[in-house]
């Protein structure tokens with residue numbers, strides 16, 4: 001399990017650790033780790049050109065001490081001092097090692113830029129001249145290594161309020177920061193390298209976590225020898241309408257590939273006919289009236305893809321949500337429940353799977369605001385609605401009251417194409433039916449779906465059916481990792 005922490009959590013742990021160590025020890029550890037990563041990235045340190053962007057706080061101190069170590073190994077290091085003050089001892093050590101102070105031109109001629117403008121002590125958007133230096137680093141041909149977090153990225157949320165450094169590598173001190181795992185911040189961080197400064201024993205429960213393949217393998221149900229299709233879980237899929245048939249086909253396809261014992265599809269005539277012809281394995285029921293009464297027992301429902309948003313769909317949604325099993329609410333069903341919140345009043349668990357636009361309708365926040373602050377909005381929605389929230393997008397996050405938000409690390413931008421959400425709903429529903437709770441089902445499904453997307457894309461465009469077809473290979477890969 002990967003874990004990440006807010007700036008406040010890190011600061012508290014640092015204080016506890018610092019109290020037991022001689023002054024300056026932590027910064028020396030941080031700088032040594034930072035210099036080692038820079039040296040590896042440079043390949044040859046001697047004769048290389050390094051520019052340091054040095055802010056007024058300890059983030060700048062890290063950069064200066066690392067710069068001193070690189071200067072001693074023969075690098076030509078130039079520091080651009082951005083603050084009204086500079087870490088005194090760091091600057092002393094740096095100058096003593098042969099480092100020089102220079103203007104912004106140093107950035108243009110560097111092989112490597114070290115971004116030590118601000119770390120966890122930053123507040124708000126970067127001010128000048130910091131913002132100008134961040135832009136200069138982004139425009140320069142050099143490789144950029146960020147110290148702790150890319151400056152301009154909020155360490156605790158991943159928000160980017162103005163100019164921000166776009167790093168190829170981020171060397172993070174003590175433990176990863178939440179903002180390195182959540183977009184838009186995560187996209188600015190590049191590869192994240194952790195420097196162990198001994199913080200481990202002082203860290204609290206994490207703010208966010210990310211499942212590894214091995215974690216997913218542990219959570220996924222494996223059929224036992226005595227399993228039959230009913231024990232393995234039947235997933236019901238209430239999807240499709242005479243206008244929209246493809247969503248039902250894709251959701252059923254996702255569910256079939258994710259290990260459900262049986263998939264039961266219910267809907268109007270056209271989607272039922274389509275599902276029957278695509279998936280002879282599925283059991284289909286054409287609904288004569290908008291109700292699931294009498295369609296047979298299922299362990300979990302997927303409600304919504306292509307269902308429509310009219311009176312008929314509303315009746316189907318009410319009937320599914322009146323059941324006593326977990327329900328995944330997706331797509332059109334999200335529109336229905338945002339119009340009629342009373343549909344969500346039930347005792348069995350609910351998993352909602354919106355993208356930012358759908359969440360915007362559910363909780364009334366603006367779409368752009370949700371994209372900018374994915375974590376806090378997913379958390380707020382989970383608390384307000386009393387449900388588990390899987391917020392889709394450039395980093396998918398899964399939020400549930402009283403649990404750390406799980407961030408998915410496997411996605412690919414190729415997945416941003418029509419129908420992939422229907423596949424994700426099917427995969428999640430199959431995992432719910434096999435007995436995973438909403439939190440685990442959603443986070444395992446997001447992991448497998450992202451991995452399947454990468455397998456299907458392999459660097460080229462994909463379609464949603466390819467993603468469903470790649471789910472078994474994704475499951476094999478996480479078991480290999482486990």
Ligand SMILES: NC(=O)C1=CN([C@@H]2O[C@H](COP(=O)(O)OP(=O)(O)OC[C@H]3O[C@@H](n4cnc5c(N)ncnc54)[C@H](OP(=O)(O)O)[C@@H]3O)[C@@H](O)[C@H]2O)[C@@H](O)CC1
Nearest residue numbers: 026027056057058059118119120121122123125126127148
């Ligand atoms: N503590 C430890 O044990 C260890 C800490 N470590 C390192 O210390 C870092 C934290 O250091 P920190 O607390 O000094 O804060 P930091 O991130 O340098 O920022 C403060 C400076 O930024 C400025 N500033 C703020 N906002 C700004 C803005 N929007 N735009 C422009 N400027 C802005 C602010 O200016 P001021 O507001 O004072 O004018 C002040 O000068 C941490 O990330 C890690 O790298 C490691 O060495 C491991 C051991």
Ligand SMILES: [K+]
Nearest residue numbers: 115118147151
């Ligand atoms: K930084």
